[in-house]
Amino acid sequence: MVVLNFTLSEDGVAVLHDALSCMFKFSDDVCLEARKDKLTLSTLNVSKSAYVCFTFAANRFFSRFNFEGNAQYRERFACQLYIKSLLTIFRARGGASDASRENASIERCDVAIDDGVGRKSRLVARISFRNGITASHSLPYEVKAPTHAKFNQQEAENSWAISSKTLRQLMDHFGPGIELLDINTDDENRVVNFTCFTEKVQKRGTTNNEAVLKKPLHTNIAVEMDEFDDVSVEDKMHIIISVKDFRAILQHAQITSGELATSYSNPGRPMKLSYGADGVLCEFILMTVGEKDAISQRHKTPKPNAAAKAATPRPQLDSTSHRASSAQQTQAPPAAKPPQSKMPSGARPPPEFDMRPPPPPPPAAPRSPGLFVSQDDDDDDQQWEPVNPEEQEEEEEEEIVRLEWHTNSEPDPSAPRISSYVRQPTKPDHTTSPDRLLSGLEPTQRLSDVRRFGLFSD
Amino acid sequence: MRFKTDLKNIRTFSKLTAALSSLEKIAWVRLDDDSVRFTVIPDTGSQVWASLSVDLIFENYNIQSNEPNNTINLELPLNPLQRALKSAMGSNHANLRLTKRDGIPMLSMTIHTLTKDPAAENNSRHPNPPPRFPRDHDDEYDDPFAQSDLQAELQMRREREKVITQDMPVRVLHPDTVETIMQPKVREPDVHIQLPPLLQLKAISDRFTKLAMTTSASSSSANRAEKTNPKLELSANMHGNLRLRLFTDALDITSVWDNLENPELDPSQLTVPVEQHPSVAFREGGPDKWATVRVDGKDWSRVLSVGRLEGRVIACFVDDHALILYVYVPHHDDPGGVEDVVTYYVSSYSA
Numbered sequence: 188m189v190v191l192n193f194t195l196s197e198d199g200v201a202v203l204h205d206a207l208s209c210m211f212k213f214s215d216d217v218c219l220e221a222r223k224d225k226l227t228l229s230t231l232n233v234s235k236s237a238y239v240c241f242t243f244a245a246n247r248f249f250s251r252f253n254f255e256g257n258a259q260y261r262e263r264f265a266c267q268l269y270i271k272s273l274l275t276i277f278r279a280r281g282g283a284s285d286a287s288r289e290n291a292s293i294e295r296c297d298v299a300i301d302d303g304v305g306r307k308s309r310l311v312a313r314i315s316f317r318n319g320i321t322a323s324h325s326l327p328y329e330v331k332a333p334t335h336a337k338f339n340q341q342e343a344e345n346s347w348a349i350s351s352k353t354l355r356q357l358m359d360h361f362g363p364g365i366e367l368l369d370i371n372t373d374d375e376n377r378v379v380n381f382t383c384f385t386e387k388v389q390k391r392g393t394t395n396n397e398a399v400l401k402k403p404l405h406t407n408i409a410v411e412m413d414e415f416d417d418v419s420v421e422d423k424m425h426i427i428i429s430v431k432d433f434r435a436i437l438q439h440a441q442i443t444s445g446e447l448a449t450s451y452s453n454p455g456r457p458m459k460l461s462y463g464a465d466g467v468l469c470e471f472i473l474m475t476v477g478e479k480d481a482i483s484q485r486h487k488t489p490k491p492n493a494a495a496k497a498a499t500p501r502p503q504l505d506s507t508s509h510r511a512s513s514a515q516q517t518q519a520p521p522a523a524k525p526p527q528s529k530m531p532s533g534a535r536p537p538p539e540f541d542m543r544p545p546p547p548p549p550p551a552a553p554r555s556p557g558l559f560v561s562q563d564d565d566d567d568d569q570q571w572e573p574v575n576p577e578e579q580e581e582e583e584e585e586e587i588v589r590l591e592w593h594t595n596s597e598p599d600p601s602a603p604r605i606s607s608y609v610r611q612p613t614k615p616d617h618t619t620s621p622d623r624l625l626s627g628l629e630p631t632q633r634l635s636d637v638r639r640f641g642l643f644s645d
Numbered sequence: 646m647r648f649k650t651d652l653k654n655i656r657t658f659s660k661l662t663a664a665l666s667s668l669e670k671i672a673w674v675r676l677d678d679d680s681v682r683f684t685v686i687p688d689t690g691s692q693v694w695a696s697l698s699v700d701l702i703f704e705n706y707n708i709q710s711n712e713p714n715n716t717i718n719l720e721l722p723l724n725p726l727q728r729a730l731k732s733a734m735g736s737n738h739a740n741l742r743l744t745k746r747d748g749i750p751m752l753s754m755t756i757h758t759l760t761k762d763p764a765a766e767n768n769s770r771h772p773n774p775p776p777r778f779p780r781d782h783d784d785e786y787d788d789p790f791a792q793s794d795l796q797a798e799l800q801m802r803r804e805r806e807k808v809i810t811q812d813m814p815v816r817v818l819h820p821d822t823v824e825t826i827m828q829p830k831v832r833e834p835d836v837h838i839q840l841p842p843l844l845q846l847k848a849i850s851d852r853f854t855k856l857a858m859t860t861s862a863s864s865s866s867a868n869r870a871e872k873t874n875p876k877l878e879l880s881a882n883m884h885g886n887l888r889l890r891l892f893t894d895a896l897d898i899t900s901v902w903d904n905l906e907n908p909e910l911d912p913s914q915l916t917v918p919v920e921q922h923p924s925v926a927f928r929e930g931g932p933d934k935w936a937t938v939r940v941d942g943k944d945w946s947r948v949l950s951v952g953r954l955e956g957r958v959i960a961c962f963v964d965d966h967a968l969i970l971y972v973y974v975p976h977h978d979d980p981g982g983v984e985d986v987v988t989y990y991v992s993s994y995s996a
Contacts, residue, residue: 405812408809571844
């Protein structure tokens with residue numbers, strides 16, 4: 188029995204893909220939650236220090252959205268999926284030339300979730316291309332209630348908002364090797380400071396003097412308050428978050444080019460960042476570094492005493508309840524108890540947000556398209572880079588292709604770059620060529636064209 | 646000890662830093678009244694001595710030191726410097742000063758910049774809109790710039806200058822510690838020749854190096870060190886030829902350039918009379934009289950990364966002994982002025 192089905196336009200597929208690739212920087216799996224009026228994708232990272240939630244409005248984002256529900260899932264349906272498989276399905280297709288892009292462009296994408304007693308639980312995505320090809324994908328999933336982080340909007344008295352594009356460009360000035368971002372205000376000079384630093388440095392006066400030189404660049408960016416849309420922050424308040432998370436958010440935020448709004452209370456309490464685009468609301472809740480953790484925390488606000496701490500509940504993760512902040516905009520399911528009832532501490536050990544230990548370093552996978560690693564985005568500076576022996580092993584395959592001194596298919600011989608060869612789909616060529624020979628049929632389409640229809644897995 | 650200066654020619658400075666950092670992570674920087682010198686000496690590989698006049702990259706230069714000759718010696722990591730210079734590129738104003746943060750010496754770069762707005766950037770590329778013509782149709786002429794100008798102006802009003810501070814760690818060196826570091830002394834070269842465009846030379850050299858490593862994968866592991874660090878043979882004569890050769894068990898490939906220039910020697914710069922200079926014998930020896938050195942392919946590739954400076958490069962060969970490159974850094978703002986020289990002592994191997 189179909190629980191949910193919806194249809195996306197080509198643009199909708201792209202937006203969904205952007206959202207998923209943003210989430211993929213935080214976690215490997217995503218919770219999909221469907222209701223009558225909206226679809227929610229949410230995830231929590233492994234160290235439970237960052238929570239991501241994208242809400243797609245049923246009537247604005249989708250060409251068609253139909254939540255049927257069934258006896259088992261009357262109000263909402265939730266399941267967990269691997270982001271990686273979703274990314275493959277909703278990935279952007281399109282060729283180098285306009286003609287092939289036109290051919291391979293998506294006409295519509297129908298997604299249905301089939302569930303119920305005695306049925307295989309499957310998410311089926313059917314993508315119809317303008318050239319008449321239809322690709323169907325069927326994904327298994329796990330029925331699982333999502334974990335939502337709570338955020339107390341009343342408590343968060345500090346806030347600011349700024350163009351996400353501006354903020355994203357500022358981040359370019361931060362060098363590699365930094366972990367933490369300290370955001371603080373200076374009322375006297377009417378500026379907001381963004382300071383990047385790391386705690387992974389040797390203490391002063393160590394015997395090894397060389398170590399001093401290994402410290403990463405310490406960067407501070409002062410932005411005039413006038414450039415913000417509204418700043419309401421306690422003077423000299425330092426709030427510290429993970430740079431990696433912040434970068435991941437900004438990379439997505441700049442696509443939507445909206446205004447990024449934040450709100451937060453005190454160090455050690457969560458911070459919410461949000462921005463919206465056409466029918467999509469993007470919310471992030473990040474745990475900030477507590478005062479005791481931040482060595483270089485130099486803020487002058489008095490420490491909140493223990494009593495105050497006990498009174499204000501720590502943020503909790505709850506598998507059934509909803510974020511307090513979003514409670515007003517969603518109707519709570521009958522199954523879930525009101526969030527307030529869970530608030531008093533002591534009932535059970537709350538698995539709280541925790542910044543320490545820090546999340547494991549991100550795998551150096553190509554999935555994060557080097558937002559800040561590139562040292563030289565200069566015109567053609569790449570060609571001055573020395574031969575890199577480390578790359579040699581991985582590039583073996585490309586190397587051999589390279590040695591042919593670009594015989595064919597190189598559109599612009601004046602720009603011989605390794606990347607242009609990497610993009611050539613060499614593997615499917617090898618695997619499919621014998622078949623073609625056996626069948627004795629003349630190829631009617633370039634393999635690189637067919638490849639975009641998702642007939643081959645990557 | 647004080648050091649403070651405004652930066653100029655940030656692009657050139659950044660390219661020099663990039664070239665140096667491909668050889669070594671940390672540079673020794675020596676500042677005095679007239680010159681700034683960058684030296685990198687890797688454990689293995691080629692060393693570089695770059696001596697620049699202060700006004701190539703600095704202006705409003707201010708230095709005060711108790712050390713002899715008003716000198717400051719610093720040890721500076723190049724990657725942070727390169728990163729900071731990248732921030733400074735396209736800025737309105739940037740300066741550099743020696744300071745202390747939490748008692749640790751820092752080289753602090755303060756940059757006043759705007760975030761790049763695509764619309765504003767297009768506009769700034771054409772500070773003077775092209776003249777509008779024909780003049781007589783001015784009234785009904787639909788100015789395509791009017792709209793964007795207005796937009797840019799609105800952007801600018803909103804867009805505030807940001808102040809970016811990039812603090813790089815440095816170590817101040819005592820004069821005694823640098824006293825012993827001497828610039829290598831090499832005898833008069835046998836052959837001096839202007840190199841072909843470095844991008845070309847680098848592309849071919851890199852291809853040779855990669856070929857040597859690729860072919861080594863299939864052959865025996867007998868001399869593995871030789872295989873993973875392939876050597877290229879580089880020769881030149883006094884008749885405008887440069888020869889690059891790769892010679893392995895499986896391969897023997899050669900690329901030859903001709904019609905290159907063997908610059909005239911300046912007698913005033915020589916320690917020996919011109920006619921006794923070794924290059925005279927090589928010139929008389931004819932086109933088959935080659936001066937040859939062997940270089941490490943990977944190291945050579947790092948050396949050639951200096952090509953990004955777009956300077957003229959003279960290579961001096963001491964047969965079977967040494968190779969020195971003199972890279973003349975062009976002064977873009979003063980084309981006729983004195984050229985600064987970056988000297989590469991390329992590590993070479995005997996056959």
